[in-house]
Amino acid sequence: MGDFVLTTVNLEHNHDLIPTNSRHFAINKKILSPVKRRLEINDQAGIGVSRNYNSMVVEAGGYESLTFDERDTRNYIERPRKLRLGEGDSDALQKYFLRMHAQNSSFYYMIDVDTDFRIRNLFWADAMSRATYEEFGDVFSFDMTYLTNKYDMPFAPFVGVNHHGQSILLGCGLLSSEDTDTFHIMKKIPEKLKGYSQYESMKMDLQNAVYDTFTKDKFEMKWKEMIAKFNLYEN
Structure with missing residues (x-):
C-alpha cells in the first residue's frame, strides 16, 4: 500500500455551520444529574428506552434542546445494570x-x-x-x-x-x-406459598402489603390481616 502526501488544505467551508448541531460533538454531550435521576425512575417503572428518551424530548421542547441522544440514553441506563469492574x-x-x-x-x-x-x-x-x-x-x-x-x-x-x-x-x-x-423483593413468594390452594389471592395481598403501604404501622396492619385471612400462622 502506497503512502499518501497532503499537498493542499482548504480551510473554507462549502456550507454554513449550524450551531445547534454542536450538541452532537462528543465533547458537548452530557446528561445532567436531575435528568439521570428521571431516566432511572422511568426505567425502574418499566418504561422502554425509546419512550423514556422521547419523554425527555417533549419535556425539553425538542431534540435540539437536549445535550444527549437516544443512544446516550440507552448507554446510561444499561451501564448501571452490571458492576463496573476493572480488568482483573x-x-x-x-x-x-x-x-x-x-x-x-x-x-x-x-x-x-x-x-x-x-x-x-x-x-x-x-x-x-x-x-x-x-x-x-x-x-x-x-x-x-x-x-x-x-x-x-x-x-x-x-x-x-x-x-x-x-x-x-x-x-x-x-x-x-x-x-x-x-x-429480589418478591422472589421467594412462589417457593414459600405455591403449595397453597389460595396462592394467587395470597400473592396479591402480600404484594399490596409490600408495595402499597408507606408507613411501618400500615404495613404491619396489612401483614397481620393477611396472616389471619389465610391462616398462615404456622408458615
Missing part, C-alpha cells in the same frame, strides 16, 4: 471469596451474573456475621446510602443490634442498581 478485578474477587471459604466453610458468598456472565451483584457474610444473625437477626436494617466506593456502586450493609444495643454487621452486598430486580 473479577478474577481477584472470586479468588478472594474462594480463599475465605477454604479458610472457613461457613463463609458464604453469592455472585449474580447476567446472561453474558458479567457480574451484576455480590453478597457475602463471614462466619461471625452468620452466627450473629442466628442470635440477633429478628430485625435488621438494609442501608443503601453508601454510594461512594471505587466503582460508584451502592454498598449495602445488613446491620442488626445486639443485646448491648450495639450495631453489628450481618452481611454485605454490592449492587449494580437500585431496582426491584436487584433486590
Whole structure:
C-alpha cells in the first residue's frame, strides 16, 4: 500500500455551520444529574428506552434542546445494570471469596451474573456475621446510602443490634442498581406459598402489603390481616 502526501488544505467551508448541531460533538454531550435521576425512575417503572428518551424530548421542547441522544440514553441506563469492574478485578474477587471459604466453610458468598456472565451483584457474610444473625437477626436494617466506593456502586450493609444495643454487621452486598430486580423483593413468594390452594389471592395481598403501604404501622396492619385471612400462622 502506497503512502499518501497532503499537498493542499482548504480551510473554507462549502456550507454554513449550524450551531445547534454542536450538541452532537462528543465533547458537548452530557446528561445532567436531575435528568439521570428521571431516566432511572422511568426505567425502574418499566418504561422502554425509546419512550423514556422521547419523554425527555417533549419535556425539553425538542431534540435540539437536549445535550444527549437516544443512544446516550440507552448507554446510561444499561451501564448501571452490571458492576463496573476493572480488568482483573473479577478474577481477584472470586479468588478472594474462594480463599475465605477454604479458610472457613461457613463463609458464604453469592455472585449474580447476567446472561453474558458479567457480574451484576455480590453478597457475602463471614462466619461471625452468620452466627450473629442466628442470635440477633429478628430485625435488621438494609442501608443503601453508601454510594461512594471505587466503582460508584451502592454498598449495602445488613446491620442488626445486639443485646448491648450495639450495631453489628450481618452481611454485605454490592449492587449494580437500585431496582426491584436487584433486590429480589418478591422472589421467594412462589417457593414459600405455591403449595397453597389460595396462592394467587395470597400473592396479591402480600404484594399490596409490600408495595402499597408507606408507613411501618400500615404495613404491619396489612401483614397481620393477611396472616389471619389465610391462616398462615404456622408458615
